[in-house]
Amino acid sequence: xxxxxxxxxxxxxxxxxxxxxxxxxxxxxxxxxxxxxxxxxxxxxxxxxxxxxxxxxxxxxxxxxxxxxxxxxxxxxxxxxxxxxxxxxxxxxxxxxxxxxxxxxxxxxxxxxxxxxxxxxxxxxxxxxxxxxxxxxxxxxxxxxxxxxxxxxxxxxxxxxxxxxxxxxxxxxxxxxxxxxxxxxxxxxxxxxxxxxxxxxxxxxxxxxxxxxxxxxxxxxxxxxxxxxxxxxxxxxxxxxxxxxxxxxxxxxxxxxxxxxxxxxxxxxxxxxxxxxxxxxxxxxxxxxxxxxxxxxxxxxxxxxxxxxxxxxxxxxxxxxxxxxxxxxxxxxxxxxxxxxxxxxxxxxxxxxxxxxxxxxxxxxxxxxxxxxxxx
Amino acid sequence: xxxxxxxxxxxxxxxxxxxxxxxxxxxxxxxxxxxxxxxxxxxxxxxxxxxxxxxxxxxxxxxxxxxxxxxxxxxxxxxxxxxxxxxxxxxxxxxxxxxxxxxxxxxxxxxxxxxxxxxxxxxxxxxxxxxxxxxxxxxxxxxxxxxxxxxxxxxxxxxxxxxxxxxxxxxxxxxxxxxxxxxxxxxxxxxxxxxxxxxxxxxxxxxxxxxxxxxxxxxxx
Numbered sequence: 001x002x003x004x005x006x007x008x009x010x011x012x013x014x015x016x017x018x019x020x021x022x023x024x025x026x027x028x029x030x031x032x033x034x035x036x037x038x039x040x041x042x043x044x045x046x047x048x049x050x051x052x053x054x055x056x057x058x059x060x061x062x063x064x065x066x067x068x069x070x071x072x073x074x075x076x077x078x079x080x081x082x083x084x085x086x087x088x089x090x091x092x093x094x095x096x097x098x099x100x101x102x103x104x105x106x107x108x109x110x111x112x113x114x115x116x117x118x119x120x121x122x123x124x125x126x127x128x129x130x131x132x133x134x135x136x137x138x139x140x141x142x143x144x145x146x147x148x149x150x151x152x153x154x155x156x157x158x159x160x161x162x163x164x165x166x167x168x169x170x171x172x173x174x175x176x177x178x179x180x181x182x183x184x185x186x187x188x189x190x191x192x193x194x195x196x197x198x199x200x201x202x203x204x205x206x207x208x209x210x211x212x213x214x215x216x217x218x219x220x221x222x223x224x225x226x227x228x229x230x231x232x233x234x235x236x237x238x239x240x241x242x243x244x245x246x247x248x249x250x251x252x253x254x255x256x257x258x259x260x261x262x263x264x265x266x267x268x269x270x271x272x273x274x275x276x277x278x279x280x281x282x283x284x285x286x287x288x289x290x291x292x293x294x295x296x297x298x299x300x301x302x303x304x305x306x307x308x309x310x311x312x313x314x315x316x317x318x319x320x321x322x323x324x325x326x327x328x329x330x331x332x333x334x335x336x337x338x339x340x341x342x343x344x345x346x347x348x349x350x351x352x353x354x355x356x357x358x359x360x361x362x363x364x365x366x367x368x369x370x371x372x373x374x375x376x
Numbered sequence: 377x378x379x380x381x382x383x384x385x386x387x388x389x390x391x392x393x394x395x396x397x398x399x400x401x402x403x404x405x406x407x408x409x410x411x412x413x414x415x416x417x418x419x420x421x422x423x424x425x426x427x428x429x430x431x432x433x434x435x436x437x438x439x440x441x442x443x444x445x446x447x448x449x450x451x452x453x454x455x456x457x458x459x460x461x462x463x464x465x466x467x468x469x470x471x472x473x474x475x476x477x478x479x480x481x482x483x484x485x486x487x488x489x490x491x492x493x494x495x496x497x498x499x500x501x502x503x504x505x506x507x508x509x510x511x512x513x514x515x516x517x518x519x520x521x522x523x524x525x526x527x528x529x530x531x532x533x534x535x536x537x538x539x540x541x542x543x544x545x546x547x548x549x550x551x552x553x554x555x556x557x558x559x560x561x562x563x564x565x566x567x568x569x570x571x572x573x574x575x576x577x578x579x580x581x582x583x584x585x586x587x588x589x590x591x592x593x594x595x596x597x
Contacts, residue, residue: 045499046498046499047495047498047499073495074498074502075501080496080499082492082496084492086492086493086495086496088493088496088510088511088515089515090514090515091510099497099510100500100501102506102510150499150500150501
């Protein structure tokens, strides 16, 4: 039962985009707060009626504004875990989970509610408590159990991990993995934590200001963000400016002039000419255009030799911040003044590095991704 | 002790509550959930009986419901009903001057229910009746209870409006508050004293009980 969503509206808040989610697939909606992620979930759940849009799950059409179809949330069979769980404060955990099962006789309802709460590993004593008597993690598991008791055709999770500490998070990640294996329904997760999204999701939908900017597997988006905004949103640190010099003779490759600012003016006086890099050319950029380009962490390595031509640069460590098992480094490149290159180091190599050290970085320019700068 | 007046007051308070409760629940809930241009005007109208001198309110009710007024004539001709100087008139007046006492606490009680909870109920498949019975009513109950107590006690003690609209007809419009005034005018302070005490104890008891009940309900969360 594939889920399709399509929305287009300008009022009351702008929201536009389309995505789909296969059964058993976990889709993460990512973006800053106010990007419209939660609004998308509300459209899916039927809590908001879009001005123009369509929602379909399997062969059931839940919303089609063109055909005047709108199925209310009561008839949609959506499991929605609210950001603050939205548990009924006057009902026990058991009765909260029993809410979607009201059509059953009391005994059967209680039996099923217990079964769901057992599945999310809540003890019997906890099951009889009101939400106020449960920890954040326990409350969240009650919310998940209530969503599952609905026998949902899609499961929607709104920032489910934001209010839970790291230890509980690990348990919830496992729970989510189990659910995916057992339920085989589309799961949509809203999060602003990119690390979490990249770890859990099969596909990301990047949103900003109500618009879907790009979607695809996390690795693909990291490797080739559609534009500078997407690169920023998915947390790509090494984003640079430059100018596209056009094809370099060899088919499939082109030349990129690397500069700290997107100027087209020739450098003045004794400043060394900006380096020209040989990168992949997809034939989409006009010669002479200002560009952004990005490099994933995998493309940057440190080497123990003087810089050679073609992707190696002399650098000085300007910042070294040890964080547990890793060290975050910032490097200044002599060839491109003003540019800061960031990378994460682990292993014995990082022990030798301190601020001021001179070293050589090797950039795998085959992994560089170039994007045209759009005029506003 | 004027038992007839006490019974009449209890009857008036009971009937007023019976009529006003459904109206107050509907209006309070509606004001809590909806925003629209001109909502402030409706809210001001709801509060008006609270700020208007009872004699002013009573005067306008007397003028608008009296036998010479269009409303009074219509009621007399079509419903065969008189709206002044009888129990029916008292009920109508009492319902009107108690509107703020029921609508405001009910409105606050429904406003305090997080919107997410009713949304969660909808997503869980609950229609309006199960949502009302299992989510809204239990959560708003402390507010509704105190609204009911306030209305009841306030009706028991209302003086100005009752005197204007009902006069002081024993067994028909002479409530306990009017009876107290009556006794004081007749220098029967002993009787006035007993009735005043009764009213004081009843009012204090009812309000205290409603506060206790609200606190207990709140503590259960």
